Every structure is written in C-alpha cells, then in structure tokens.
Amino acid sequence: MKKTYVLVAVAMALVAGCSAGAAQTPASPPVPTSSGGKAAESPSAVASPASPASDKWAKWGLTALPPAPAAPADKPVKLTATGPVPVFSEVPTKDKVVFVTIDDGAEKDPKFVEMITDLKIPISMFLTRDIVKDNYGYFKPLQALGNQVHNHTTDHAQLSKVSAEKQKSEVCDAQTALTQQYGKAPLLFRPPYGDGAHTPQLNTSVQQCGPRAIVLWRESMQIHDMQYQAADKKLKAGDIVLAHFRGPKDLKGETMTEMFAEMLRRIQEQGFAVARLEDYIQAG
Numbered sequence: 001m002k003k004t005y006v007l008v009a010v011a012m013a014l015v016a017g018c019s020a021g022a023a024q025t026p027a028s029p030p031v032p033t034s035s036g037g038k039a040a041e042s043p044s045a046v047a048s049p050a051s052p053a054s055d056k057w058a059k060w061g062l063t064a065l066p067p068a069p070a071a072p073a074d075k076p077v078k079l080t081a082t083g084p085v086p087v088f089s090e091v092p093t094k095d096k097v098v099f100v101t102i103d104d105g106a107e108k109d110p111k112f113v114e115m116i117t118d119l120k121i122p123i124s125m126f127l128t129r130d131i132v133k134d135n136y137g138y139f140k141p142l143q144a145l146g147n148q149v150h151n152h153t154t155d156h157a158q159l160s161k162v163s164a165e166k167q168k169s170e171v172c173d174a175q176t177a178l179t180q181q182y183g184k185a186p187l188l189f190r191p192p193y194g195d196g197a198h199t200p201q202l203n204t205s206v207q208q209c210g211p212r213a214i215v216l217w218r219e220s221m222q223i224h225d226m227q228y229q230a231a232d233k234k235l236k237a238g239d240i241v242l243a244h245f246r247g248p249k250d251l252k253g254e255t256m257t258e259m260f261a262e263m264l265r266r267i268q269e270q271g272f273a274v275a276r277l278e279d280y281i282q283a284g
C-alpha cells in the first residue's frame with residue numbers, strides 16, 4: 001500500500017510540473033484519465049505504398065490534421081529589441097490554428113524524433129539547460145526540421161522566490177548555453193510554472209539577457225487530456241498549448257509519443273491545424 005501511494009503522489013506531482021503554482025492555470029489539480037486504449041495507440045509498422053502521407057499518420061494511430069495555412073505575411077505579433085518585453089499566451093489570429101510548445105527536455109525518446117519527422121508537426125522547444133545538458137544533441141534533429149529552441153532557465157527555479165541576481169543568471173546563463181549549443185539565440189522565454197511572468201523584475205532580466213517575449217500558454221497537455229483555462233474547455237484560434245518532454249516515469253507508464261498522439265487527437269477532434277509559432281512572430 002505504501003509503495004503504491006508514494007508512486008501515485010510522485011506521478012501527480014510530476015504531472016502538475018510546469019503548470020503547478022501558475023496563476024494562469026485552473027485551481028483544480030489535473031486528473032489524468034485511465035490508460036485505456038493503449039494497445040490501439042501503439043505505432044504499427046504497417047505501411048501501404050498507396051497513400052504514404054496518410055500511412056504516416058496511421059502508423060501513429062492518428063487521422064491527419066488539417067494542413068496549416070500559409071504563414072501570414074503581416075505577422076500578428078511584432079517584437080522589438082528595446083523596451084519591456086510583451087507577455088502573451090495566445091496569438092491574435094483568425095486562422096484555425098493552435099501552436100504547440102514543449103518544455104523542459106527531460107525525456108529524450110528517439111521515437112518522438114521519428115514521430116515529428118513523420119508527421120511534420122511544428123513545435124517550439126523551451127529547454128532548461130541543466131535538464132538537457134546531458135544530451136544537447138537529442139534536440140538537434142528536431143531543430144533541423146525547422147523547430148526552434150527557446151529559453152526555459154538554467155535549472156527550472158521558481159523565479160519569484162529567488163534573488164534578482166539569481167533570476168538574471170537563470171535567464172542569461174541559459175541564453176548563453178542554448179545559443180552556443182544550437183547556434184541561434186533563443187527569441188522567446190518561458191518562466192517555469194509561469195511564475196513571475198508579469199513582474200517588472202523578471203521583465204527586466206529577460207530584456208537584459210536577450211529574449212524578446214515571455215510566452216505562457218492557454219492549454220496544458222496532461223497524459224490523455226488537456227487542461228483548459230477557458231471555462232468552455234475548447235481550443236480557440238491562436239491558442240498556445242503547453243506539453244512537456246516526459247516519458248513513462250512521469251506519465252504513469254505512457255510514452256512521450258502516446259501522450260503526443262493524444263494531444264493531436266484533442267486538436268484534431270476540434271478541427272484545428274498546428275501552425276509554427278515563430279511564423280506568426282516578427283522578431284524586429
């Protein structure tokens with residue numbers, strides 16, 4: 001009994017993860033659903049030469065999402081190099097698209113790289129230096145597919161609880177390491193748990209370290225279901241969705257690709273495409 005209790009408690013704490021304590025999230029804790037249908041979701045290697053695109057989706061137990069529209073020529077989000085950085089959790093657009101962001105970087109499942117290579121789902125990666133530094137290389141094939149790396153601190157500190165000096169090093173030192181590893185300075189920053197996002201102190205640190213916006217989220221993917229901030233529990237055009245690089249030990253035995261497939265089903269059911277967040281942003 002004791003062992004079971006401990007495992008459940010740990011799993012719940014990890015599921016809460018990035019969203020725990022965030023002012024942006026609903027008060028109720030996430031309640032992951034049971035792992036029914038797992039067998040049906042397992043990728044199968046069966047492929048028919050007749051329709052390779054839909055076979056790629058079928059391989060992962062999925063129905064194809066609608067294709068994303070062309071990137072808007074006039075970017076709805078315009079960032080500048082000076083002044084306070086904006087904080088946003090959705091993009092103002094009428095396109096029926098949502099944006100997928102994936103945080104931290106703990107799980108480094110090769111199957112996920114295969115899935116993204118197959119399905120070409122655009123993702124934005126908010127990486128935490130000390131969580132990815134054992135294998136920076138894992139994220140490079142994902143980057144090579146056009147997915148950008150952004151800043152999610154050095155060690156996932158709760159930023160409102162640390163000194164101004166530590167806060168700045170959390171942003172600046174991660175910015176330096178990620179720039180060095182991935183060859184491009186992160187454009188965006190996300191504070192762990194969304195904590196401190198609206199404070200002048202963090203805004204100043206982000207400005208000084210290089211990122212040009214603080215990006216939060218509207219929905220948070222759990223194991224099978226999404227947590228919605230909106231009372232109607234529906235995706236809206238331009239919503240930013242949060243997911244995590246997590247594996248079986250954090251997902252009650254489910255894999256990263258099973259979690260991601262569930263997320264795509266929730267998006268597909270509601271008729272949305274996944275667009276690339278950076279395509280809607282003008283860096284300035």
Ligand SMILES: [Zn+2]
Binds near residue numbers: 104156193
């Ligand atoms: Zn995080």
